[in-house]
Amino acid sequence: MTRIPVNPELLTWARERAGLDTLALAGRFPKLGEWEAGERQPTLRQLEDFARAVHVAVGYLFLPAPPDEPLPIPDFRTLADRNLSRPSSSLLDTLYLCQQRQDWFRDYARVHALPTLDFIGTASVQDSPQEVAEAMRQTLAHNMAEQQQSPTWTAALHQLIGKAEDAGVLVMASGVVGSNSHRKLDVEEFRGFALADDLAPLVFINGADSKAAQMFTLAHELAHLWLGESGISDPEAGRLAEAGIERWCNAVAAEFLMPLALLRQDYQGGMSVADEIQRLARSFKVSTLVALRRLFDAGFIDEPTLWRHYREELARIRRLDREGSGGGDFYHTLGARTGKRFARAVLASTLEGQTLFQDAFRMLGVRKTATLYEAARELGVML
Secondary structure, eight states: OOBOOOOHHHHHHHHHHTTOOHHHHTTTOTTHHHHHHTSSOOBHHHHHHHHHHTTOOGGGGGSSSOOOOOOSSOBOOOOTTSOOSSOOHHHHHHHHHHHHHHHHHHHHHHHTTOOOOTTTTOOOTTSOHHHHHHHHHHHHTOOHHHHHHOSSHHHHHHHHHHHHHHTTOEEEEESEETTEEEEEOOTTTOSEEEEOOSSSOEEEEETTSOHHHHHHHHHHHHHHHHHTOOEEEOOOTTSOOOTTHHHHHHHHHHHHHSOHHHHHHHOOTTSOHHHHHHHHHHHHTOOHHHHHHHHHHTTSSOHHHHHHHHHHHHHHHHHSOOOOSOOSOHHHHHHHHHOHHHHHHHHHHHHTTSSOHHHHHHHHTOOOHHHHHHHHHHTTSOO
């Protein structure tokens, strides 16, 4: 049986890139530790199986050294105490897939003479977050009363996504890579990203996060589009981001979802901080961390109180199970994963013969023609 000489460093790189340790792969590759130590070498069949397991093209494993894989868009993440220099394969593959979808929709928009979106790039970090948040509400026809009257955080999120898509933004939310339920996205690595473009602006939300947190991420990434700045983010309400774009986008998102003027009208000073942020979170359909931060912004609590409750609330949230995005009706999740605006365009173009079925399968994450036709019916593209 022929053994393949492979640089052991490449095997370690591929495994770590996939976010896996040797123990996780021990059942399928019991000799992996010896391969990585250079003590043994795999066969070609074993190497191909390993490449599939770590989601890397087998050709990469024949390179002389691990390749440099920089993020294709600016990195605005501010997570402390974590090594962010090497993006995971799940993050990279999600970014590449969304860029492919954006490229397709840009061409589709040109062919169908869709208008450019005049709000992209209209703001700057020198602008008042209050004024930009109001401009966003006007453009999206977003009514605060509707947001507060939503019965659940999920309903409020779906409503905001719908308004963003009506305004021309492609919004995609998923907790997995493409449609692969075995490749889950890590919310600790990123919460979302924006791909700015005046024909096909795109926002991706990590659906592994809670619905309340996804609301803030969506508003934050929309602020990136108003700046005309692509980038990957980890917006966490309450925490002070580094000065610059991320802090400004956080401020815009907070004002967009929870205007200080309305907070001051709604504030009940007789309640404890813990009870008040729970009440406000339910009222505005935001996270308790957003509510806590806004109490500080409004001057109702001081900074030591903010950080004491912030640490307590963050610990409580981390003990809870996040509301992941898995499960549910396939055609409903398809509309969320790819965005209804994008999915309907691809389905219509495919049924009209302008897009190949194989390209539609790849972009939508479906495998069968019958599934594609059923998706077209469920999303109202055909009767």
